Structure formats: structure tokens, C-alpha cells
Amino acid sequence: MTGERTSQRWDAVVVGGGLAGLACARDLCARGLRVRVLEAGDRVGGRMRTDRVAGCVVDRGFQVFNTAYPQVRGRLPLRELRLRPFTPGVLVHDGGRRLRFADPTRAPRQAWRGATGGLAGPRDLAALAALTGFDVLAPAALVRRPRDTSTRRALTAAGFSEGFVERFFRPFLSGVFLEEDLATSSRFFHLVWRSMARGTLCLPESGVGAVPESLASALPPGTVALESPVAALTDEGVLDGDGRTVPARAVVVATDAAAAARLEPGLTVPPHRTVTTYYHLASRSPLREPTLLTDTRRRFTNSVVLSEVHAGYAPRGYALIATSVLGDDSEGRERTTRTALAECYGTDTADWDLVTVRTVPGALPAMEPGLPLSRLTRVAAGRYVCGDHRATGSVQGALASGARAAREVAADLR
Template sequence: MVATRGGSDVLVVGAGLAGLACARDLTRAGLGVRVLEASDGVGGRMRSDRHEGFVIDRGFQVFNTSYPQVRRRLALRALRLRPFTPGVLVHTDDGPLRLSDPTRGPRRLGDLRPGRLAGSRDLAALGVLSARDMLAPARSVKHGHDRTTRTALAAGGFSEEFVERFFRPLLSGVFLEDELETSSRVFHLVWRSMLRGTLCLPTEGIGAVPRLLADGLPAGAVHLDTPVARLTDDGVLLGTGGELAARAVVVATGPGQAAALLPGLEMPEYRTVTTYYHTAPRSPLAEPVLVTDVRRRFLNTCVLSEVVPGYAPGGMALIATSVLGQDHGGREAEVRGALAEAYGTDTGAWQPLTVRTVPDALPAMPPPQPLSRTARVGPRRYVCGDHRATGSVQGALASGARAAREVARDLAAQRLVGG
């Protein structure tokens, strides 16, 4: 197919994961595509910055290798991934307790001794849950009865004590809500992905992921610093006042801009997360492990420079700690006090490096949660993003793929009708 005279076949507004995936699929389908990005780089919420010699992701993020869309689209070797320790270190009033995945090695079996973090009943329930979610076909999880995660865990035989000590602190950081009200379907799919994949970070920061996707597009397809003011009957009106024509427009922006460009678009509530970055003269924990807190003073914390040494200059440690909601005065001191307990060290010599707040970090996903929704919202107008699927890298990429399929199908039908 040839691009429309004076324009493109498709304009994709937004160069986050969903928009890039959509653009790549449309390009492979033979369509002429332009991606219009308002900021100075690709990635949307998944970007990395250099700050005083440190690599700072825009909010603490992890990368899961098991997502089907990830495995289909990305050459993982190019990302030079560095893994976290499988499992989690839980800070409790009794000290740190570890829960590891025993399938990753027999030496981790000792972490599952009854009476440490969990009793025999909870360990048995955890084994049943994990075996079912890891081994059963994904469609059986997707089509299962949907309820809150808390209700599903209770029905799965877990004690309230174990839920409060393990699941609630861990999943608060995954879903950015601390009441376990997220859809159980989403929980089971995420649990499955965690068991089947490896949690890790690219050597050059999480922003390497969207850059790798963008590298697969034709030269000149992505236009940075190109904000879109509104959609028109023929395409889009740019923030600079110019117009671009296209046979179809896909809105792949964040929720606020998507709602502004597509009035009447139904949007979920979004969760806000703030990440505090501290530097230290030495690492408080010589291991790339995720730490949670049973008192939920923070969502999670980790020594990023233990995961990827290049995140910090030589001789320095970089610690990332995330909390729900916005930053406010005095909160950094509260976080640092909790970290002193969690890491069992004096944090007096730690220096605040920077703070990153992501207002639209993740969509709320209460039950019943649709796992995919149509991209088509009107004639020649489409939308994609994690709010149209699930709040994850998989959801964003899958939503972009669905938008591309619907656009390509509609444009092919128009061509047939038009002769």
C-alpha cells in the first residue's frame, strides 16, 4: 500500500510501548506510518535519564522476560539484561525473611522451611497456586472467574497472616494499590509471568526497551518534539499549527492526553507512585534482591547498583525506594528511617539524589477486568495503551498489536470498497 498523497496511511500519536508496537506492525503490513511524539524521546513512562553520573529510570521498574509480546518483538540479548535474585526479601518485625522460587535451584529450598515466613498450610497452598498458574494453559487463567485478588487468595487456602506478611507487601508494589483489590485474573497472569520468566533490568536502563522497538522502524518514522493539539477530519492539527493528513489516526498517549484528544473516551483511574533515589558510599545489601516491608512504609526497595553496576559511578551505591502517591515534605526522612531498619544500617551518610513521581503509573484494574478491548473508537480513529488491556509491558504491547490489526483490516476493507 502507498501512503496517502500529502500525508500518511496512519499517524500514531505517542511513542510509548503501545504506539511503537502499533507502528511496527503497521509498517510490516506495508502501510506508511508516522509516529508523533510530544517529548524529546521515545518510551513514554518507560524512560531513563543520566543524572550526576547515575542512571535514573523514571520510576522504579523491572523487566519481565516471559511476556509473550516481549519474546516475540525484542532481541533480548541486545538489552544485556541483568537479573534480580529470584524471590523476595521481606522485612518483618522478626528481621529479614526470604521467600525464594525453589525451581531456580535446590539451594533455595531452605527458604521454604515451615515456620519461617509461612506455615505448612500456606506453603502447600503456595505450591498449588504456583503449579496451576505456571503449568496451566494461559486461556484457562484468562477465562477464569474474576474477583478481587484478596478474595482469590482466601479461596486458595492462604491464611490472613501469610497474605499480610507476603502477598500484600509484594503485590502493593506490583499493582500500586495496597488493598489487594486488583482483578484476580490479572493477578494470576502476573504470577504466571513471574514464575515463568526472569525479573531483570537492561544494562543501559529501562529506556533501552522502547529504544530497541523504535530502532525497528524505518528511518524518519518517529518525529520527536511534535505535540498534537487535536484530531481533525483529515488527520491531526499539530501544536505548531501545521496539519498532517492520514487515512487513520491511532492515539497512543498517556491517559490525560488520550482523553483530551478523544472526548468521551472511557478511562480508568490511574495509580501514582513516587520513587526516592539515594546514594551511599557502600552498598547496604550485597545482593540484587527486591526488599518489601510488612509494615508497608514503602512498596519496595533495592540496591540498583547491585542489579546493574553501571547504574552508579564506581565506588558508589544507588538505592531506589518506591511509595504510593505523591512526594510531600518530610516523606524522604520517613522513608530513610524505614530503610535504616530494612537494611539494618545507618543511613545518615546517604544522600538524596533525586525523586521521580509518575502520576499515571498504572491503571486501576478491579474486577471484572477486561484483558483486551477494541482499539476502534470512531471512523478512522483508534486508541491503544495499557488502559485498553492490562497495566503491564505485555498489556501495552498487546494493545498496540490489536490496534494495528484493526487499522490494517479497516484500511484494507476501505481499499476494496473504493476499488
């Protein structure tokens, strides 16, 4: 069948049914263009997918959903996702005790307990109030304006003590940036901190995969073709896995960076962060609240009892715990992580059942100082590349990159 040509010529073919590809397709369809989305998997979502394993709702890797992102507010029917919130704060395990960091604007009593419990001193509270106030109240353009440096340098310049950075920011942000040296762009940190303070961290009732499924449902019927891998790009369009040419006036590659570079040789692939999440099932909940737990010894980035976020994530009468670590799943790592969890939760974890392990090799692009918050998606005539690796490593970045690709495609096709 090599060389066979499909009958219809599309205005645009989008390769990949993740957030960026779905956002791009939706915007192009809204402009009246004929669009085809070719997704290699059996469902849309890319890295943002949800599976059901042993009666548990399991995401491809632990994620949270932020309602404050502009692209999220503009594209998604949040009420239909049936969002379940996390506690507005974090529990920090530090030397045999759990200290609470709470958002003072939403949980003032808990915030005061955290302040008096030794997590933060007066200097740190003043610095936190100043930093959060500026990030929340200032226009986004002003938040992005200061000279870009590392997050660690920015926190030091903001007046935080080394102890508070080590106890709170470093373990907490390692789960956000997937690196523990606070080397991520300070400009990106401020935008993330702004969104956390303005929005609610939560998860859809049916898992994070509900987000791309909602985007896909808004496309015209028949737009998305599942289990349709693309072998190569051609002058006429793309070559599918069966050797047929799918003709298109424009091709948008909306895959991860590595797959995009295979289809578009010469494309720069930024370094990526890898994360592994262990899903354990316990006969009782080790923490009766939907709160992220971090560890000052950084034996894991964060842990959360997902069944406290929504009971339906686990079989009735059981608790589902998700714990993420940086890097791959190596021999013995689950065992050492389980030992750390026993200490941090203050419970026996020997009888916890390991439900599954999820490793995401390209979970986030590395975002070091000098990070461009958005880049052109056009890489050649009729060729475009979008995704979080072309913007910022976030849901907002992926959706915004897809939207930018749609604008550039539409302008060129005119």
C-alpha cells in the same frame, strides 16, 4: 501558520512514542503502510524512559522487565538488551528480621530456609505449590477462565493463611499493582504470577529506556518525529503544535489515558495509580545482592540496590538504592522513608545523598474485578486508541494493545 497542510498524506499517524505506539507503528509498517509517529518528548518511551543524573542511571520510576511476556519474546532482541537479573526471590522485613521468600524451582535451598524461618507454614507452602503449578502449567485460556474477583479473595480461596498474605503477598503485590488492599482483579493476578514464575525479572544494562529505544530502532528511518506534540485531531488527520494539519487516513492515539481523553473527548478515563521513587546514593551497599526488599509495615512498596543488579547504574565505588512509595512525594515523606530504610536494611542512612525523586502520576490503571483483558481500539471512523489503559497495566498489555490497534487499522484501511 494555522491551517497550513503538510505535503504528504500518511496511511496512519500514531500519536505517542511509548510502547503501545511503537508496537502499532511497527506492525503497520510491516504491512507496507506509510506511518508517522508523533512524539511530544525528546525521546521515545513515554513512562518507560531512563535518565542519567549525577552519574547514575535513573529510570522514570522503578520498573522491572519480565522476559516471559509473549509480546516481549516476539518483538525484542533480548540478548542485545544485555539483561541483568534480580535474585529469584524477595526479602521481607518483618518485626526486626529479614525473611527470605525464594522460588523453589530456581533456588531450592533458599526456599527451604524461608519456609523454616517462619515466613510460610506447611499450609501456605502447599497452597503456593498448587497455585503456582496451575498458573505455570495450565493453558493461558484456562488461567483466565475462573470467575474474576479481588486478589485478596482469590488468595483466601486458594488456602493461604491470613498471616502469609499479610507478610508476603500484600507488601510484595503493592509494588506490582500499586495498591495495598489486594483489590486488583484476580484474573490479572494469575496472569502476572504465571509470567513471574515462567520468566526472569531483570533490567537492561543501560536502564529500562533501552526497551522502547530497541522498538524504535526497528522502524524505517524517519518514521518517528520527536518534539512533535499534537494539539488536536481533525477530520483530515491531526493538528500539530505549530498549527499544521498532518493528513492521514487513520489516527491512532497511543498516549496515556488522560492525554487520550483530551484529544478524544468522551473517552472513558479509568482511575490510575501514582507511585514515587526515591533514588539514594550511598558510599557502600546496604545489601550485597540484587534482591527486592519489602516491608510488612508497608512504609514503602519495595527497595532495591540497583548497583547490585548492575554496577554501572552508580558511579564507581558507590551504591544506588531505589525505593518506591505509593502516591505523591509529600513534605517529609523522603525523611520518613529514609528512617524506614535504616531499620529494614539495618544500616545508618543519614549520610545517603538523595539523587532525585521520580513521581509518575499515571503509572498504572486501576485493574479491579471485571477487568477486560483487552478492548477494541476503534472509537470512531478512522480513530483508534491504544495503551495499557485499554488492556492491562503491564508491558505485555501496552504492546498487545498496540498490536491490536494495528490489526484494526489495517483491516479498516483494506
